[in-house]
Amino acid sequence: MSQESRFLTLLRLLANDPAAQGLMDDVAILPVGDTRLILTSDTMVEGVHYLPTDPPADIGWKLAAVNLSDLAAKGARPVGCLLNYALSGDEDWDAAFIAGLGEALDRHAMPLLGGDTVAMPPASARSYSLTAIGEATGPIPTRKGAQPGDILYVTGPVGDAGIGLDLARADAAASGPLVDAYRRPRPRLAEGALLAPHASAMMDLSDGLLIDTQRMGQASGVAIIIDHIPLSPALEKARGASTAVQIAAARAGDDYELLFTMPRGLAPPVRAIPVGRVSAGAGLTLMIDGAIVPLPDRLGWEHG
Amino acid sequence: MSQESRFLTLLRLLANDPAAQGLMDDVAILPVGDTRLILTSDTMVEGVHYLPTDPPADIGWKLAAVNLSDLAAKGARPVGCLLNYALSGDEDWDAAFIAGLGEALDRHAMPLLGGDTVAMPPASARSYSLTAIGEATGPIPTRKGAQPGDILYVTGPVGDAGIGLDLARADAAASGPLVDAYRRPRPRLAEGALLAPHASAMMDLSDGLLIDTQRMGQASGVAIIIDHIPLSPALEKARGASTAVQIAAARAGDDYELLFTMPRGLAPPVRAIPVGRVSAGAGLTLMIDGAIVPLPDRLGWEHG
Incomplete structure (x- = not known):
């Protein structure tokens, strides 16, 4: 602890x-x-x-x-x-x-x-x-409402800010979309207001896709399988899309995209990328290219 | 500036x-x-x-x-x-x-x-x-409402916390009512709620009687004469009541008593000590024992 x-x-x-x-x-x-x-x-x-x-x-x-x-x-x-x-x-x-x-x-x-x-x-x-x-402005979503059968979404790619931090640390004068993602995150207020009446669970991605999804799953009392890690073109160009890069992107914090669940069959009212699915049970499972991958020791940014 | x-x-x-x-x-x-x-x-x-x-x-x-x-x-x-x-x-x-x-x-x-x-x-x-x-809970007093003819009051003596800070700085193990005044100020919530409907102006004494009164006078566009500096028995016992001690008490911060004005002839609904009076004009005047005293260069705690 x-x-x-x-x-x-x-x-x-x-x-x-x-x-x-x-x-x-x-x-x-x-x-x-x-x-x-x-x-x-x-x-x-x-x-x-x-x-x-x-x-x-x-x-x-x-x-x-x-x-x-x-x-x-x-x-x-x-x-x-x-x-x-x-x-x-x-x-x-x-x-x-x-x-x-x-x-x-x-x-x-x-x-x-x-x-x-x-x-x-x-x-x-x-x-x-x-x-x-x-x-x-309407129903207030929490991280507790994810239900078996729901689909897990994010409002944008993950990992850009993590790479941007690495670039800025190496060179304070670094610039470009990855550094911007780290230094100028865009809060998804419009998306949040549109999603709130429909999302069964929602939170912002501050500490990383893996750890925040784990928290949502624990709070909701469900199992969540992540089967897709969405990377931006800028990130793929800088680092490729190897399994290691995908895992690093899923552990990186500071993305500030919205992470939410909705029942299968409903279309999110905003641009959103499906990244996984919710089932009965407990625990977080990560699949890359269709195969289960062991979770890294440290899932993301843990405070303190 | x-x-x-x-x-x-x-x-x-x-x-x-x-x-x-x-x-x-x-x-x-x-x-x-x-x-x-x-x-x-x-x-x-x-x-x-x-x-x-x-x-x-x-x-x-x-x-x-x-x-x-x-x-x-x-x-x-x-x-x-x-x-x-x-x-x-x-x-x-x-x-x-x-x-x-x-x-x-x-x-x-x-x-x-x-x-x-x-x-x-x-x-x-x-x-x-x-x-x-x-x-x-009712009318919201500001520091702007003091009127010529009003009486200026405080809800308790001033300067205890300033001496308490000196004592605590000299000896971290110091104790007693003066050190308590510095370390455990008592917010005057009950007094504030009772005074709010009646006070023409009100603020809390955080930076010192002189400077906070000056601010109230400036905000209200009036002149204020302070003609009494109320000292606690504990302060008088520790330091006496000389002119220098009175001025030091009026410059000391951290008292957290309420400073307020009410029209002459109305009785405050809480225990309060009259310390001065409001008149037309501008500026702060300090009188001790019936004589005008030059204001100290530094009136109180100024931030930054």
Whole structure:
């Protein structure tokens, strides 16, 4: 049990309000009158969630995007957000961060409502938090609803951001679609709102296809077989499509596509790629080119 | 203009939703159906907002208390909060922090609904944010409503926390009411709810009586004369009540009493100490023992 897991156990004892959902989901659901608010908060730490060499505008964009992605997975409409910002000591850097954050917020009609700005001691890693509030537009999907017979889908290819991170780590000036996938993820808000009334289960792909699918299967009490790992043309061009590359793509985090299930025979209302199927039982199975492949030791990004 | 002031200017360009109130208040006010939500977020940084030697339970308590104090100043009822937590690497420390946080949340009926937990790089200062959501219970006072003829009040003595910080800095094992005032501030939620319908202006005293009164006067477009600096028996016993001690108390932050104005002739519905009066004009005047005293160069805690 990781340090974070033990800590979460403590937090769950405290978070006993129904809106907290036992801290088992990525969001809280708070009823206010006839409205159901969706609450989420994500922190990005220098050297942990982004590279110190990443452009500040991209770090600001990504902080907005990862929070918006949590709202997308609930089919929620953005309502407002609060920013906790650690000054860098470099005004141009701070201005670029806010420009990138603002670009992502504007693009997704997410108002900035407040927050707090602090100075950190010198030489300290900086961290940024955004707390995002959304409003449910209809049924709120969870990761718990996958049913035997459902098909598992993603809204786009996986693994680009993982390769993009490798490229950016090797060369801070690297560019192209893979680096963009890592630095400028696109939250699937429109897709999420269209999918929410139809998906039996839904979550965003933040930690990797394998580990997030495993979590969905565990939460739903079902077995899931992944039988297709969709790669982008850019990824295939850079790395090919060997079994090792496919497994690496399925373990890579930061994709922020939506992962969802729908009953077989229903067509998803958005562009989506079938990647597997749900059956009775338990456990995650990975098939590549029609053959079962042993799961890697580490399925994806595990926090803490 | 401080680094934080310049940064806030940038943020204000982005935060153009009416709910953000131009980032000129401590909170955002978000209408949701017939409900007005009060949103606030405060970050505490190791070595900046608390001492690394402060007991973790007290740091957790204080993080809850400073956010609850912002709700108190709006007369708001706590609805829920989200925590952004940086793991310490020491499970006992983390458990004690959460125990102290939980004690403050439980005492004020504030549910913990979610958040995010991260690991920081080694040797990095840690920081914690809490985003608090409250619900307005009636009229929402701001710092802008003070009128000529009003009396200025505080809900308790000032300066205890400032002396407590000095004592804790000199000796981490120091204890007593002054250290408690610094480490375990009490948010005035009950007082805030009772005062909100009657106060012409209200805010919490986070940065010091002088600077916060100056802000209220500027926001309201009035002159304010402070003619009394209320000291606690514990402070007088420790430091006496000289003019220098009174000025130091009026410059000290972290009191978290409520500062409010009401028309002369009305009696506040809670225990409150008159400390000054509002008149037409502009500017802050300090009188001690009936004589005008020059304002100190630094009026209180200024961020950034």
